[in-house]
Amino acid sequence: MVEARRERWDQRVEWPLTIAAGLFLGAYAWPILDPGLDSALVDLCLAVTWSTWFLFAVDYLTRLKLRIDRRQFVRRNILDLAVVVLPILRPLRLLRLVTAISVLNRHAGHSLRGRVAVYVAGSTSLVIFVAALAVIEAERGDPDANIATFGDALWWAMTTVTTVGYGDRFPVTTSGRFVAAGLMLAGIALIGIVTASLATWLIDRIRQVEEESEAATRRDVAALTSEVRALRDEIARLRPG
Structure with a gap:
């Protein structure tokens, strides 16, 4: 039963997290490519990046909750944990876009x-x-x-x-x-x-x-x-x- 719930969760969040990663890419790239960006837009980009961080954190915690062996899950998903915990690894959230590449690959x-x-x-x-x-x-x-x-x-x-x-x-x-x-x-x-x-x-x-x-x-x-x-x-x- 727990395994079925985990699979349903993974299927539900696959595309939402991919879209979130795409939004993060835009919000992350814009201020870097345009250093003179208006402060209001910079704040908007910052809000988007924090929102995507929240989504990734919720996804990680939910997947952790749905695992029976949680220690094993943490060991096998160290990168996901690091992306959520360490700000320096923010760009790694974009690895979620590989999901979109995989979908294109199937076609x-x-x-x-x-x-x-x-x-x-x-x-x-x-x-x-x-x-x-x-x-x-x-x-x-x-x-x-x-x-x-x-x-x-x-x-x-x-x-x-x-x-x-x-x-x-x-x-x-x-x-x-x-x-x-x-x-x-x-x-x-x-x-x-x-x-x-x-x-x-x-x-x-x-x-x-x-x-x-x-x-x-x-x-x-x-x-x-x-x-x-x-x-x-x-x-x-x-x-x-």
Whole structure:
């Protein structure tokens, strides 16, 4: 019964929390991209971010309540707890948008390449954009910062997530370095996903070619067998007596 209630809760909040994460993205990004934003709008964005925090907190506490083994739930959902408790991890609430990417992924057809393309493109774009926002927020105001604009932050995020790392832009603050560490791990994970998916596709393709070749061979053998049988029948008819 508890398991059924938990599943119903997860189904009910899946899209509302995804929408909340989208609202959080807008409210989080606007003041960062427009430092001269009117104070009233800044307050509005702040209210939206706190409202989304409240929704995520309610979701976490409800899921905790619906679990039988709550200690195990806490251990397995440390990231969710950290997102709720630690303000520095606010951008991680946007991971909920991966739900939307997963939905798009289900509509990408049965093609493995299509599913991988949707997932990787969506996840990479989201990670780069969020990391750029987070690092410019962390670096802005530091006199030694060399990531001064969102363009700089976007360039840094792209070179970091692809593990290129030119070194022309880098964070100097502690918060910025935490963002960099997370982005590096995300980049490695995305490369691993692409590599594994590509390897799977190649193996499937080779297996498909082999199966097609075997099928063609069986058809040829069957055709030759039919011809030999027909020749035997013809020879038998031509024999005298």
